[in-house]
Amino acid sequence: MKLHCPICKGKIQYESQYLRSIFGDSITYKVACLVTHYRHYHVSYYNNGVSYVAKFYDYSVFKIKVNNRAKRQLLRGILKDPYYSPDDIINFATAMLQLQYNDEKTLEMINTIIVPKQKSTLDDFFDPIENES
Ligand SMILES: [Zn+2]
Numbered sequence: 001m002k003l004h005c006p007i008c009k010g011k012i013q014y015e016s017q018y019l020r021s022i023f024g025d026s027i028t029y030k031v032a033c034l035v036t037h038y039r040h041y042h043v044s045y046y047n048n049g050v051s052y053v054a055k056f057y058d059y060s061v062f063k064i065k066v067n068n069r070a071k072r073q074l075l076r077g078i079l080k081d082p083y084y085s086p087d088d089i090i091n092f093a094t095a096m097l098q099l100q101y102n103d104e105k106t107l108e109m110i111n112t113i114i115v116p117k118q119k120s121t122l123d124d125f126f127d128p129i130e131n132e133s
Contacts, residue, residue, distance in 0.1 A: 006077030027095040038070035064101045
Protein backbone atom coordinates (compact mmCIF):
# COMPACT_ATOMS: atom_id res chain seq x y z
CA MET A 1 0.00 0.00 0.00
CA LYS A 2 1.26 3.48 -0.86
CA LEU A 3 0.98 6.13 1.83
CA HIS A 4 1.81 9.80 1.75
CA CYS A 5 4.00 10.69 4.71
CA PRO A 6 3.86 14.42 5.54
CA ILE A 7 7.30 14.21 7.15
CA CYS A 8 9.09 12.46 4.24
CA LYS A 9 7.02 14.64 1.88
CA GLY A 10 6.30 11.76 -0.37
CA LYS A 11 5.05 8.28 -1.01
CA ILE A 12 6.14 5.43 1.15
CA GLN A 13 5.38 1.74 0.86
CA TYR A 14 3.93 0.14 3.94
CA GLU A 15 2.04 -3.04 4.73
CA SER A 16 1.14 -4.62 8.05
CA GLN A 17 -0.78 -7.89 8.17
CA TYR A 18 -1.27 -7.32 11.87
CA LEU A 19 -2.77 -3.83 11.55
CA ARG A 20 -4.87 -4.92 8.59
CA SER A 21 -6.32 -7.76 10.66
CA ILE A 22 -7.47 -5.16 13.22
CA PHE A 23 -8.64 -2.27 11.06
CA GLY A 24 -9.41 -3.90 7.71
CA ASP A 25 -8.92 -1.83 4.59
CA SER A 26 -9.91 1.46 6.23
CA ILE A 27 -8.49 4.93 6.63
CA THR A 28 -7.72 3.95 10.24
CA TYR A 29 -5.46 1.23 8.82
CA LYS A 30 -3.59 3.88 6.82
CA VAL A 31 -3.27 6.14 9.86
CA ALA A 32 -2.01 3.22 11.98
CA CYS A 33 0.56 2.36 9.28
CA LEU A 34 1.74 5.98 9.19
CA VAL A 35 2.12 6.05 12.98
CA THR A 36 4.21 2.86 12.78
CA HIS A 37 6.26 4.29 9.90
CA TYR A 38 6.81 7.49 11.86
CA ARG A 39 7.94 5.56 14.94
CA HIS A 40 10.53 3.59 12.96
CA TYR A 41 11.77 6.25 10.53
CA HIS A 42 11.34 9.61 12.22
CA VAL A 43 12.06 8.91 15.88
CA SER A 44 15.80 8.40 15.93
CA TYR A 45 15.82 7.31 19.53
CA TYR A 46 13.14 4.69 18.99
CA ASN A 47 15.06 1.93 17.24
CA ASN A 48 18.25 2.64 19.15
CA GLY A 49 16.42 3.19 22.38
CA VAL A 50 14.23 0.13 22.53
CA SER A 51 16.81 -2.20 24.11
CA TYR A 52 18.00 0.53 26.45
CA VAL A 53 14.51 1.54 27.44
CA ALA A 54 13.47 -2.08 27.96
CA LYS A 55 15.93 -2.34 30.84
CA PHE A 56 14.42 0.57 32.73
CA TYR A 57 10.84 1.05 31.61
CA ASP A 58 7.83 -0.90 30.63
CA TYR A 59 8.16 -1.16 26.84
CA SER A 60 4.40 -0.82 26.26
CA VAL A 61 4.37 2.48 28.19
CA PHE A 62 7.31 3.73 26.13
CA LYS A 63 5.62 2.70 22.88
CA ILE A 64 2.39 4.51 23.86
CA LYS A 65 4.39 7.69 24.57
CA VAL A 66 6.24 7.50 21.26
CA ASN A 67 3.02 6.71 19.38
CA ASN A 68 1.26 9.74 20.86
CA ARG A 69 4.15 11.93 19.88
CA ALA A 70 4.03 10.42 16.39
CA LYS A 71 0.27 11.05 16.15
CA ARG A 72 0.67 14.73 17.03
CA GLN A 73 3.61 15.22 14.68
CA LEU A 74 1.67 13.56 11.86
CA LEU A 75 -1.34 15.81 12.53
CA ARG A 76 0.90 18.89 12.47
CA GLY A 77 2.49 17.55 9.29
CA ILE A 78 -0.74 16.92 7.39
CA LEU A 79 -2.13 20.32 8.39
CA LYS A 80 0.79 21.90 6.49
CA ASP A 81 0.96 19.40 3.65
CA PRO A 82 -0.87 20.50 0.46
CA TYR A 83 -1.26 16.82 -0.46
CA TYR A 84 -4.04 16.60 2.16
CA SER A 85 -7.31 18.41 1.45
CA PRO A 86 -9.36 19.87 4.35
CA ASP A 87 -11.67 16.83 4.13
CA ASP A 88 -8.68 14.45 4.16
CA ILE A 89 -7.44 16.16 7.31
CA ILE A 90 -10.80 15.76 9.08
CA ASN A 91 -11.00 12.11 7.96
CA PHE A 92 -7.44 11.48 9.09
CA ALA A 93 -8.06 13.03 12.52
CA THR A 94 -11.39 11.21 12.92
CA ALA A 95 -9.76 7.89 12.00
CA MET A 96 -7.06 8.55 14.57
CA LEU A 97 -9.76 8.48 17.27
CA GLN A 98 -10.16 4.75 16.54
CA LEU A 99 -6.56 4.06 17.55
CA GLN A 100 -5.80 2.85 21.05
CA TYR A 101 -4.20 4.84 23.85
CA ASN A 102 -4.62 8.39 22.60
CA ASP A 103 -3.45 10.59 25.45
CA GLU A 104 -4.99 13.88 26.56
CA LYS A 105 -2.74 16.06 24.41
CA THR A 106 -3.42 13.97 21.31
CA LEU A 107 -7.19 14.00 21.92
CA GLU A 108 -7.09 17.76 22.40
CA MET A 109 -5.33 18.20 19.07
CA ILE A 110 -7.74 15.84 17.29
CA ASN A 111 -10.66 17.79 18.77
CA THR A 112 -9.33 21.15 17.60
CA ILE A 113 -9.30 19.72 14.08
CA ILE A 114 -12.66 17.95 14.18
CA VAL A 115 -14.83 20.13 16.43
CA PRO A 116 -14.84 23.44 14.48
CA LYS A 117 -16.25 21.59 11.48
CA GLN A 118 -19.09 20.09 13.55
CA LYS A 119 -19.80 23.47 15.18
CA SER A 120 -20.16 25.33 11.90
CA THR A 121 -22.52 22.63 10.67
CA LEU A 122 -24.59 23.00 13.83
CA ASP A 123 -24.58 26.81 13.66
CA ASP A 124 -25.94 26.66 10.14
CA PHE A 125 -28.85 24.79 11.61
CA PHE A 126 -29.96 27.46 14.08
CA ASP A 127 -31.48 30.83 13.50
CA PRO A 128 -28.94 33.38 14.87
CA ILE A 129 -31.68 35.35 16.74
CA GLU A 130 -32.45 32.30 18.88
CA ASN A 131 -28.86 32.27 20.12
CA GLU A 132 -29.21 35.68 21.81
CA SER A 133 -31.49 34.72 24.72
ZN1 LIG B 1 7.99 9.45 6.68
